[in-house]
Amino acid sequence: MKNEITYYLKKYDLEKYMKPELIDKFFIKRFLKGEMIFSVKEESQSLYFFVEGKIKIYSAFYGDKEVLIEFCKPLQILGEVEYIQNKDINVNVEALTPCIVIGILREDFKKMISGNDKLYELLLRTVTSKLTSTMTHILSYHQKPLDERILNYLKELSQNNKVEKIKYIEMAGFLKVSDRHLRKVLKELDDAKVISKVGKTIHxxxxPDNI
Structure with missing residues (x-):
């Protein structure tokens, strides 16, 4: 496990942010496809450096309805907002593929970041990057045609050019369109032989070159 942690710290150039005497406080966690990495209202005990796989981050409003926030690939820090705010987890994080994270307990991270300007800067860049990404996503609603946004969404979820068990209501919510409008454009893409839609599976x- 120690060798694996060292490998990922080097791969993502993270060693320079860490205090060598606290490296042994890190641990590896693995998640299978569909497993929850974080859940809303869960007690925030650790921060994770997300180093392998693909995840989706979503929240829940209006009862149990899911509101998709974003898809993420490595490298990401998970749980940093809750650490800064000293609050419980406020979003759901689900593994879309098998995932690996490097974890560290909050109390150990506090020691790691104490007097560590480089790690503070990394934390700040992570938070601002997520804010910028969210703003870019919001602006894209008005700048890109719906068929292009649909294909970008499918690209995030696809494995071997296939998306299974797709949630159309979640998809419509993320794209900020009605379910009816979404299905209309999906049919147009199907008719144009860009996709092949069979039930909840899309091939x-x-x-297109711009995706």
Whole structure:
């Protein structure tokens, strides 16, 4: 496990942010596809450096309805907002593929970041990057045609050019369109042989050059 932690710290150039005497406080966690990495209202005990896989981050409003926030690939820090605010987890984080994280307990991270300007800067860049990403996503609603946004969404979820068990209501919510409008454009893409839609499975037959 120690060798694996060292490998990922080097791969993402994280060693320079860490105090060598506290490296042994890190641990590896693995998540299978569909497993929850964090859940809303869960007690925030650790921070994770997300180093392998693909995840989706979503919240829940209006009862149990899921509101998708974003998809993420490595490298990401998870749980940093809750650490800063000293609050419980406020979003759901689900593994879309098998995932690996490097974890560290909050109390150990506090020691790691104490007097560590480089790690403070990394934490700040992470938070501001997520804010910028969210703003870019919001602006894209008004700048890109819906068919392009749909294909970008499918690209995030696809494995071997296929998306299974797709949630159309979640998809419509993320794209900020009605379910009816979404299905209309999906049919147009199907008719144009860009995708092949069968129930809750979508096969992507060809990716446009701008996706």
């Amino acid at each position: 992507i037959l060809k990716w």
